[in-house]
Amino acid sequence: MRLGFIGAGRIGRPMAGRLAGAGHEVRVLARSPEARAALGADGLEAVADAAAVADGADAVLVCVFDDGQVRDVCLDGPLLARMPAGSALVVHTTGSPRTAEAIAARAAEHGIDVIDSPVSGGPHDVAAGRITLFVGGADSAVARLRPVLGAYGDPVLHVGPTGAGQRVKLVNNALFASQIGLLADAARLWRQWGLDEEVLLGALLHGSSASRALTGVQARGSVAAFAAATGGFIAKDVDVVRKVAAEEGGDLGALRAALESLAAAHR
Template sequence: MRLGFIGAGRMGRPMVRRLTAAGHEVRVLGRTPEAREALAGDGAQAVADTAGVADGAEAVLVCVFNDEQVRDICLDGPLLDRMPAGSALVVHTTGSPRTAEAIAARAAAGGVDVIDCPVSGGPHDIEAGRLTLFAGGADDAVARVRPALESYGDPLLHVGPTGAGQRVKLVNNALFASHIGLLADAVRLWNRWGLDETALLDALQHGSSASRALAGVHHRGSVAAFAEATGAFVGKDVEVVRKVAAEDGGDLGALEAALDSLARVLRPAD
């Protein structure tokens, strides 16, 4: 496929490498000469502006840090205007489902399909081709981009219409973050008994409480170390899910207390 790519950072660059290795023609936005040189070394065609990414692309993939950046690129910038009719825009960034829906509404006027496709996993999962993808969008649009996404994604889960991918990811992240918060409270209990956190984490790996969150904490050695390493990513997604729930006139129920426990780990000085 002829692909454009915006956001070749911590997550995006290994995606680019997987795409080029699979034989796709990839044009990637590189804002500096040094970045463009590095991307060329990955087998991609590095371009200096959004027009170069979009022109002639069958699909453009966006993998930036937050929802505000997505809006800047897709709603305030020229990207959609330069994409050809019949192409697809894939947004990997976790954010508000309303952003995905707003982009889709605008893109429809130009005949561009929008797929919100947030991810679960890290760079090591991308390199191994096992990144989990939650895709929201029309059946035919998801089918068209599947060959590209399966270069680094397995499983690719089509979970519903545009916006559904973000909603699944927000629920996923709320549960993941809540489990870290629960682990923080469990460790506080354990510490009051004067026992070593490492021993607890080692033991829980073999119990019924084992989970991905626990595995990540165990790998880092403590809840505090894991929170420090992942706080920027987990924290921003927690804020999004709280905002979306409030906009819908609801709350997070029992998840709130666990997320508050996580917040105390992320901001221990507060």
């Protein structure tokens, strides 16, 4: 397929590389000459504006940092107007389900399918072709784009209509962040008992409390170190979770206290 890509950062760049490696023709947005030269060295076609990304594309994939940037690119910019009728837009950024739904409504006016496909994992998972994708969208659109998403995603989980991918990802992130918050509370207990946090973290990996969150914390040596390294990304998504829960009448319940513990650890 002929693909456009916007957001070639820590997650997006290895995605674009795997797409090109799978035989797709990939145009990547890069604003500066230096960025375009770097992408060209990786065998990717770099272009200077979103209109060029969209021109003649079968699909455009967006992997920018946050929901505001998604709205700037997909609702306030020329992207949808320049994409061909019958093409598709994939939003990989974690954000509000309402943003995904608004984009889908606008895109429908141009005959464009939209799927939201937030990711769970990191750049190393993309590079290995095993990042998890939570996909929301029409059955036909998801089926058509599976060969594209499968270049880096495994599993590719179709979880419902447009917006459902974001809702699953937000629940996932709330649980993950809450687990870090609980570990922060546990770390305080350990210190009160005079225990060595790093030793105890290593031991807990072999117990029933083992989790992906604990694995990440143990690799950093402490909850505080993990929170400092990942806080920017986690805090962004937690803010979205709280906003969406407030907008849609959701009750965070016990998750709220754990998220507050995480915020305290990050401070």
